[in-house]
Amino acid sequence: MHIPTLRHIDDDQCRHFLSAVELVGQRWSAAILLALHRGDTRFSDVRASVIGISDRMLAVRLKELVGDGLVERTIIPTTPVQVRYGLTPRGADLLGSLQPLVQWGQRWNDQPAEAATAS
Amino acid sequence: MHIPTLRHIDDDQCRHFLSAVELVGQRWSAAILLALHRGDTRFSDVRASVIGISDRMLAVRLKELVGDGLVERTIIPTTPVQVRYGLTPRGADLLGSLQPLVQWGQRWNDQPAEAATAS
DNA sequence: CTGGATCCCTATCGATACTG
């Protein structure tokens, strides 16, 4: 299902945009990406960082993100096999592209939204 | 429920980010915002633009977006009451802040992300 | 035309239990 489309889309800008939003808009996805960005590399690290996420969802989202090329999964064949997760360049770039959102949040957080409409 | 949180959040950057993502990550929301940005002002216009959306969901999302201060609802008391929708400055700014996502999509779209994982 | 109210179904998610 997902990824809504618009009528008479002139360019694929819209689709890029919508699919990217859809991607990172998935529940937990953004938080996971952020946790990885912050330095978490282990499954359990991320699980501990992202409050309230379940094993299942973390595994599911992680798999999705790996499939989308945003996260890289590395297996270190030590005695007890270690698994490391990390952002791919693509994933890191996505987070970077999302930075303006942070500014946006700060910019309009204080402003009473009605002040704009009420001239 | 939503808006996941991270442990030991140093600043509210994370929360701003996560709540913004959560906001626009809602199904249809981004597409609706885009339709409004493109010039649609009527309920039926947006419904026609956003492929597959139902009356109910459009009404629900529109109400949410208005509540979030991203969309402005104007009632024109003509004979058959007219209702106009449009982005608020805040909403327009949000879309602007999402622009880098478009670039991101184009930048990494060609790169075969699966090549890394694919066998 | 613009939406509110219902019904109902499905996908999604959480918890638990189990395996390598």
Next chain:
DNA sequence: CAGTATCGATAGGGATCCAG
């Protein structure tokens, strides 16, 4: 530690009907 499998609860979302 790093998951997978199963199951049950829930709420998101679609279709339909109705009202202003």
